[in-house]
Amino acid sequence: MSQASPVIVATYAEIALKGRNRTVFMRKLINNMRTALKGAPVEDIRHVESRLLISLTDPEAADEVAARLKKVFGLQWISPAVPLDRKPIEDAAAADLAAGREPGLEPICLAACALAETHGGRAEHFKVATRRSDRSFTLGSPDINRIVGRAVHLSTGLPGRMHDPDLVVNVLVLKDEVLVFCAKEKAYGGLPAGSSGRVMVLLSGGIDSPVAAWLMMRRGCRPDFVHFFSGRTVEEADTDKIRLLTAGLTPYFPLPLRLHLVPVVPYEMRAMGAVPDSYDMVMFRRFMFKTAARLARANKCRALVSGDSLGQVASQTIFNLGAISPDIRLPILRPLIGMDKQEIIAWSREIGLFETSILPYRDCCSIRSPKPVLTARPHELLRYSRAMDLDAAVKEAADASSRVDIG
Numbered sequence: 001m002s003q004a005s006p007v008i009v010a011t012y013a014e015i016a017l018k019g020r021n022r023t024v025f026m027r028k029l030i031n032n033m034r035t036a037l038k039g040a041p042v043e044d045i046r047h048v049e050s051r052l053l054i055s056l057t058d059p060e061a062a063d064e065v066a067a068r069l070k071k072v073f074g075l076q077w078i079s080p081a082v083p084l085d086r087k088p089i090e091d092a093a094a095a096d097l098a099a100g101r102e103p104g105l106e107p108i109c110l111a112a113c114a115l116a117e118t119h120g121g122r123a124e125h126f127k128v129a130t131r132r133s134d135r136s137f138t139l140g141s142p143d144i145n146r147i148v149g150r151a152v153h154l155s156t157g158l159p160g161r162m163h164d165p166d167l168v169v170n171v172l173v174l175k176d177e178v179l180v181f182c183a184k185e186k187a188y189g190g191l192p193a194g195s196s197g198r199v200m201v202l203l204s205g206g207i208d209s210p211v212a213a214w215l216m217m218r219r220g221c222r223p224d225f226v227h228f229f230s231g232r233t234v235e236e237a238d239t240d241k242i243r244l245l246t247a248g249l250t251p252y253f254p255l256p257l258r259l260h261l262v263p264v265v266p267y268e269m270r271a272m273g274a275v276p277d278s279y280d281m282v283m284f285r286r287f288m289f290k291t292a293a294r295l296a297r298a299n300k301c302r303a304l305v306s307g308d309s310l311g312q313v314a315s316q317t318i319f320n321l322g323a324i325s326p327d328i329r330l331p332i333l334r335p336l337i338g339m340d341k342q343e344i345i346a347w348s349r350e351i352g353l354f355e356t357s358i359l360p361y362r363d364c365c366s367i368r369s370p371k372p373v374l375t376a377r378p379h380e381l382l383r384y385s386r387a388m389d390l391d392a393a394v395k396e397a398a399d400a401s402s403r404v405d406i407g
Helices: 022-036 059-070 086-098 104-119 141-156 210-216 241-251 265-269 277-298 318-324 343-350 378-388 391-401
Strands: 008-013 042-048 051-056 077-083 124-131 168-172 179-182 197-204 222-229 257-263 303-304 402-406
Touching: 008 059, 008 104, 008 179, 022 042, 022 051, 022 059, 042 059, 042 124, 059 077, 077 086, 077 104, 086 104, 086 179, 104 141, 104 168, 104 179, 124 141, 141 168, 141 210, 210 222, 210 241, 210 303, 210 343, 222 241, 222 277, 241 402, 257 277, 257 391, 265 277, 265 391, 277 303, 277 318, 277 378, 277 391, 318 378, 378 391
Parallel strands: 124 168, 197 222, 197 303, 222 257
Antiparallel strands: 008 051, 008 077, 042 051, 077 179, 168 179, 257 402
16 A cells, blocks of 8 residues: 555445444444554544545555554455545536536546556556445546546556456545545454453463454454463463463554463362373363353453364364363353364464464463363263362462453
C-alpha cells in the first residue's frame, strides 16, 4: 500500500448482519480502532454509508495506519483512497451533458491514472469497477467505468479486461464525495475485540494454544491466559517464552492481557503413588483444566479455551478429551479441533508468533509419561482424582498462582 493518501477506507462484514444491537458492535469497533491508532496522524473516523473513513493529517502515514487497522478485528478490507469532492464533479458532468458533450470526469480520471501508475507494477490488463452507494449521481456505473477506463488506458497503455484483471481501479460514489482506490488489503474480519465476553486460555509453550487464543480473540473474546510451570515459585521457573507469546498477542487487543502463572508441584506431590504412569498425562491435563476453571470463575471468565486438535497427540484422542472434563461446568472451546498441524502452523506464521513458538522450552506436558493411555474413561479419572485428592491440589495451585499484566 504505497499510495500516499489522506483517507483510509475500512469496510466491515459480519457486523452488518447484526440486528438491533448493531450499534453496540459498531461503537466497540470504532473505539478499538481509535485505540489501535493512538499516536498516529489521524484526524477523525467517520461512519459513512456502511464504511468507516479514516482521515489522515499526514498522507505519508497511510501504510502505517493500514497496518495497524489490519489487526483490528471486525474489519474486512482496508484501502488507502483518494477522496474527491462530489459536487463540482457532478456539476461539471451535468454541464457537459447539457451542452451535448460526454462528461470528462477529470478529477476522477486524474486520480485513477495516478493510482494505476503507482499500483500497476507488472499488470498486463486492468478494469475500472464503479459502485454508486448513492445512485442519484448524474452518471451510471457503466458510463463512469467507460470514461475512467479510457483515461487509464491512454495513460498506461494497458488493455482492459473485465474478468480476472491484474489491476482494479475502484471508484466509489458516496453522498458527498467520490473515493478512488486500487489497493485492497484483506483484514481478519470477525467481531470487535471484547464483544463476546471473557475466556481463560490454557497457554502452553508450543504452536497450538497461541493460535487458539488468537482465533477466539477474532470472535470477540477477551482472553486471560493461564500457564503451568515447573518449580515451586515463579522465580524458579523460566517463563520468558510464555511472556513473549502473550506479548505477541497484545497488538490484537486494545487492553493489556492477563497471564496467570501456576505451579504444578501441588499435582506432582499428590499424584505420586496414587496415579499409574499410563494415566499421568490425562490426569495432569485434568488438573490443568480444573485449575483453569477455578481461576476462570475467580476472574469472571465464561469459558475455557484449549489448543486441542483431535488425535494430534495421545492426550487429544476423542476418549481422553471426553474423560478429562466431565465435571467442569464451563464451556471448553477448542477452535483448532478440526485443523491439521500444517494449517495451525500457517496461522501461527500469519499472526507473527511462529518464530517465538518454536524457541526451546520444556513444557510441563513434555515430561509426563511417554506411553499414556489412549482410551481413558471418565469414571477411571474420577476414581484417581479421589485417590490423590485432586480438588486439594487444584485449590493449592490456584492459591499459589501469580498474575502478570502484559501490554
